[in-house]
Amino acid sequence: MSRALQESTVDSALVYQGAFLRVRKDLARLPDGSVHGREWVMHPGAAGVLALGDDGRVLVERQWRYAMGRAYVEIPAGKIDTGETTLQTARRELLEETGYVAREWAPLTQIHPTIGFSNEVIDLYVARGLTHAQAHSREHGELLEIEWVTLGWLVDELRAGRLPDVKTHIAVMHLQRMVDGDWPWPAFERV
Amino acid sequence: MSRALQESTVDSALVYQGAFLRVRKDLARLPDGSVHGREWVMHPGAAGVLALGDDGRVLVERQWRYAMGRAYVEIPAGKIDTGETTLQTARRELLEETGYVAREWAPLTQIHPTIGFSNEVIDLYVARGLTHAQAHSREHGELLEIEWVTLGWLVDELRAGRLPDVKTHIAVMHLQRMVDGDWPWPAFERV
Numbered sequence: 001m002s003r004a005l006q007e008s009t010v011d012s013a014l015v016y017q018g019a020f021l022r023v024r025k026d027l028a029r030l031p032d033g034s035v036h037g038r039e040w041v042m043h044p045g046a047a048g049v050l051a052l053g054d055d056g057r058v059l060v061e062r063q064w065r066y067a068m069g070r071a072y073v074e075i076p077a078g079k080i081d082t083g084e085t086t087l088q089t090a091r092r093e094l095l096e097e098t099g100y101v102a103r104e105w106a107p108l109t110q111i112h113p114t115i116g117f118s119n120e121v122i123d124l125y126v127a128r129g130l131t132h133a134q135a136h137s138r139e140h141g142e143l144l145e146i147e148w149v150t151l152g153w154l155v156d157e158l159r160a161g162r163l164p165d166v167k168t169h170i171a172v173m174h175l176q177r178m179v180d181g182d183w184p185w186p187a188f189e190r191v
Numbered sequence: 192m193s194r195a196l197q198e199s200t201v202d203s204a205l206v207y208q209g210a211f212l213r214v215r216k217d218l219a220r221l222p223d224g225s226v227h228g229r230e231w232v233m234h235p236g237a238a239g240v241l242a243l244g245d246d247g248r249v250l251v252e253r254q255w256r257y258a259m260g261r262a263y264v265e266i267p268a269g270k271i272d273t274g275e276t277t278l279q280t281a282r283r284e285l286l287e288e289t290g291y292v293a294r295e296w297a298p299l300t301q302i303h304p305t306i307g308f309s310n311e312v313i314d315l316y317v318a319r320g321l322t323h324a325q326a327h328s329r330e331h332g333e334l335l336e337i338e339w340v341t342l343g344w345l346v347d348e349l350r351a352g353r354l355p356d357v358k359t360h361i362a363v364m365h366l367q368r369m370v371d372g373d374w375p376w377p378a379f380e381r382v
Binding site (some may be wrong): 018115 | 195197198207210211212214216217219225227228229231232253258259260265300301302303306308309310334336350352356360361364
């Protein structure tokens with residue numbers, strides 16, 4: 001399959017370098033020999049955490065998303081810092097954004113949110129055995145509200161169209177399958 | 192909630208204008224009075240189609256995604272052309288990419304894939320009553336393979352981590368809920 005569709009890079013240039021965003025403009029040769037422009041945003045990758053309390057509730061954030069002009073209910077998440085594994089990113093972001101540490105971790109799934117114009121990949125984890133370790137130390141320029149919510153509330157919000165953030169939407173749908181016993185839980189490891 | 196998190200625009204500038212991508216660099220004032228940079232990619236919005244055959248199979252595409260360097264199994268989707276409703280976009284993309292028209296359409300859900308750095312919104316639809324109308328007329332620089340697959344195959348691929356495209360991942364999880372009778376089907380309308 002791939003051979004018939006595969007595009008090869010003819011040329012590549014960094015055309016925008018901002019404080020956070022970097023844009024490349026490449027030329028790609030298609031299997032039919034034609035050459036086309038391909039603009040895309042370079043992304044370091046990210047990790048997200050479905051953090052479960054001992055009572056089954058889920059730890060979520062409300063955060064303003066400037067590009068969308070609104071606040072969202074989201075699971076804790078953030079970009080990879082240089083040299084981190086995504087599990088390290090997930091643990092760091094959970095602590096920084098919520099003040100919690102988790103005793104047990106398992107991979108949930110990996111999602112590719114923006115395949116049309118970015119190489120972003122988000123590794124989603126599920127964490128349990130949470131304890132509050134510190135006041136959350138918000139990053140520079142990032143205001144958050146933290147809240148514990150039930151899976152039932154999250155599913156109701158999702159079905160009402162009020163959970164459009166894809167990492168959160170997907171994490172909640174997987175959690176419901178696992179809680180209902182339809183899909184097995186992933187293997188947790190102590191960290 | 193929103194009042195405590197809301198950011199207001201202090202300044203906004205178009206810092207990159209490419210063939211497809213446009214990047215803005217804004218200054219935002221947070222509720223605590225601090226001012227921070229906000230870079231984001233302007234997106235026109237998009238629509239995707241979960242297209243169901245009379246036998247229950249799903250119409251998918253395999254398409255090379257240059258930014259990711261690989262091919263994906265995806266539901267048909269594409270960006271809004273100026274002046275279109277997302278239902279019009281969905282019908283146009285289904286016809287252009289697969290050659291099919293659908294008699295009945297219903298909204299599935301709306302997803303926001305990239306809230307950290309873009310305003311992209313994707314309206315997902317479900318379509319049924321499909322008939323083949325023409326050979327698919329691929330867009331300039333877009334090679335596609337079309338395939339009919341079962342929901343069971345899609346769910347197996349998803350659980351194996353081989354369906355990371357978020358619009359397709361989410362559409363499949365919703366479809367499984369509807370087919371199993373857990374969630375109601377949306378109201379279809381003839382177009």
